[in-house]
Amino acid sequence: MRVHPDRIVTHADGPPRRDARYVLYWMQAAQRPSDNPALDCAVEWANDLGLPVLVVFGLMADYPGANIRHYRFMLEGLAQTAARLTEKGLGFRLRRGSPPEVAAAYAGEAAIAVTDGAYLRHTREWRARFAMDAGCPVYEVDSELVVPVRRASDKREFAARTIRPKLHRTVDEFLTEPLNVRVAVRWPGDGVRLQADTGLERREAPPDAFHTESDLQDLDRLVETLPVDRTVHAVTRLYPGGPDHARSRFEAFLDDRLVYYSDNRNQPHTDDSSGMSMHLQFGQVSAVRLILEAKKHLDSYGPEVREQYEDFFEELLVRRELAYNYCFYEPEYDSYAALPDWARQTLSAHAHDERTPLYSLEELEASKTDDEYWNAANTEMRETGYMHNYMRMYWGKQVIRWSPTPEEAFRRVLYMNNRYFLDGRNPASYANCAWIFGLHDRPWTERDIFGKVRIMVPAGLKRKCDMAAYREKVDRLVRFMNGSV
Numbered sequence: 001m002r003v004h005p006d007r008i009v010t011h012a013d014g015p016p017r018r019d020a021r022y023v024l025y026w027m028q029a030a031q032r033p034s035d036n037p038a039l040d041c042a043v044e045w046a047n048d049l050g051l052p053v054l055v056v057f058g059l060m061a062d063y064p065g066a067n068i069r070h071y072r073f074m075l076e077g078l079a080q081t082a083a084r085l086t087e088k089g090l091g092f093r094l095r096r097g098s099p100p101e102v103a104a105a106y107a108g109e110a111a112i113a114v115t116d117g118a119y120l121r122h123t124r125e126w127r128a129r130f131a132m133d134a135g136c137p138v139y140e141v142d143s144e145l146v147v148p149v150r151r152a153s154d155k156r157e158f159a160a161r162t163i164r165p166k167l168h169r170t171v172d173e174f175l176t177e178p179l180n181v182r183v184a185v186r187w188p189g190d191g192v193r194l195q196a197d198t199g200l201e202r203r204e205a206p207p208d209a210f211h212t213e214s215d216l217q218d219l220d221r222l223v224e225t226l227p228v229d230r231t232v233h234a235v236t237r238l239y240p241g242g243p244d245h246a247r248s249r250f251e252a253f254l255d256d257r258l259v260y261y262s263d264n265r266n267q268p269h270t271d272d273s274s275g276m277s278m279h280l281q282f283g284q285v286s287a288v289r290l291i292l293e294a295k296k297h298l299d300s301y302g303p304e305v306r307e308q309y310e311d312f313f314e315e316l317l318v319r320r321e322l323a324y325n326y327c328f329y330e331p332e333y334d335s336y337a338a339l340p341d342w343a344r345q346t347l348s349a350h351a352h353d354e355r356t357p358l359y360s361l362e363e364l365e366a367s368k369t370d371d372e373y374w375n376a377a378n379t380e381m382r383e384t385g386y387m388h389n390y391m392r393m394y395w396g397k398q399v400i401r402w403s404p405t406p407e408e409a410f411r412r413v414l415y416m417n418n419r420y421f422l423d424g425r426n427p428a429s430y431a432n433c434a435w436i437f438g439l440h441d442r443p444w445t446e447r448d449i450f451g452k453v454r455i456m457v458p459a460g461l462k463r464k465c466d467m468a469a470y471r472e473k474v475d476r477l478v479r480f481m482n483g484s485v
Contacts, residue, residue, distance in 0.1 A: 006174075023045050024112070024136075028123065032286065036143055037141050038114055038115065046185065047183070052091060054106065056102060058096075059102075060096070065425045068228050069385055073241035074241060082213050088183055099126055113137065143286075145321055146287050147174050152170065157325050159322075160319060163318065167321060177292065232420060237481060238481055239385060246276065249275055250290060259305055265389075268388035277423040280426075294313070339437050342443055346452040347450070358402060365378075376467075377391040385421060
């Protein structure tokens with residue numbers, strides 16, 4: 001096996017099932033056809049066994065916190081991925097249902113089952129349940145991080161400064177060109193019916209209880225059949241999903257904007273960030289690939305982009321993997337109780353400080369506050385599914401100021417983050433929400449309401465950023481989303 005052994009976790013060991021029909025890859029986190037260590041493992045095992053590979057994706061209509069905005073973006077990516085997998089000679093099945101149950105239904109004819117990395121409570125529980133039901137060897141492959149989460153550290157890290165040296169010591173082992181193993185035995189094609197398909201179709205269920213991979217060719221129809229929350233609109237017009245769009249968007253960043261990254265990454269009126277967070281959230285792009293391509297760009301352009309590359313490397317390696325470390329080793333990562341003791345103590349000490357004005361959650365969602373900068377940021381989030389990272393910090397800090405208690409502020413931040421952002425509901429996003437309340441930060445000068453938790457104020461924004469240009473940018477984006485430009 002050429003995939004680094006520290007990426008592979010054994011959930012159920014043993015010899016491959018005899019008389020198997022294929023090697024199974026249960027795709028869930030890494031929704032891409034290349035630069036995917038889990039897929040590479042499945043193909044290598046299949047090649048060794050002289051078998052084809054079947055990729056299975058379980059589509060549930062009630063994924064925690066997801067709505068039509070998230071589903072549309074994800075399905076756009078899956079449509080591209082399914083087409084590329086088929087071209088490469090792999091089988092692909094899309095079925096409605098609980099992901100571990102769908103995967104287990106196909107494991108009955110698998111020699112070996114492979115799945116990708118899990119970092120959140122429910123996805124880790126899914127892997128454990130699947131391993132019990134599969135009846136064959138099951139391996140999980142850490143595919144979403146540069147340095148596998150278990151290798152980077154064996155405990156919850158305190159801050160970037162504690163995980164940074166650990167990552168830097170090991171990163172060169174893992175920052176290598178992905179294998180993208182070629183298939184030796186091609187999938188026989190849809191004309192061959194396997195028992196796993198027949199077994200699913202024999203279940204007594206309504207006609208829309210499962211979908212086929214062909215449904216991805218008509219996304220509008222597929223999306224219409226999903227009984228999901230539609231009160232938050234899709235944002236395809238501005239941010240289409242998929243590995244192809246991720247690649248072209250990142251290439252444009254490297255060619256046109258990386259050179260400005262260090263100077264402008266805290267300037268919300270510009271577009272000099274990579275915009276990869278939403279694609280990383282759905283596994284449509286590999287973090288390893290992004291760093292390797294940025295490094296190639298550095299090698300081509302020379303020292304004038306060294307600072308920009310190093311800042312980008314810090315964000316994608318250290319800051320992102322610190323967030324994954326937090327969610328992996330902290331079971332209650334989405335709970336106020338998981339914040340550092342000092343942060344909860346200082347917020348509690350100031351819980352009864354006067355808060356004026358107080359806004360309801362409904363007023364916040366509607367961007368009806370007396371802060372024009374906050375309203376612009378919230379509108380960008382609500383209407384486009386994205387917000388510049390610097391404004392995200394300011395946005396969350398003001399929710400603390402305008403909520404009756406710090407606990408309620410935490411619930412509001414997490415709710416709106418998960419509901420509206422395309423990159424919400426993943427480890428980086430959970431950690432970002434907790435950072436607003438002191439996670440991975442240090443005590444600062446004591447202030448009203450915040451105590452020793454870092455504050456951000458409108459005057460600071462106005463001093464550091466071109467906020468008039470940012471408001472114009474948001475207005476332009478909203479007009480574009482409404483089809484008026």
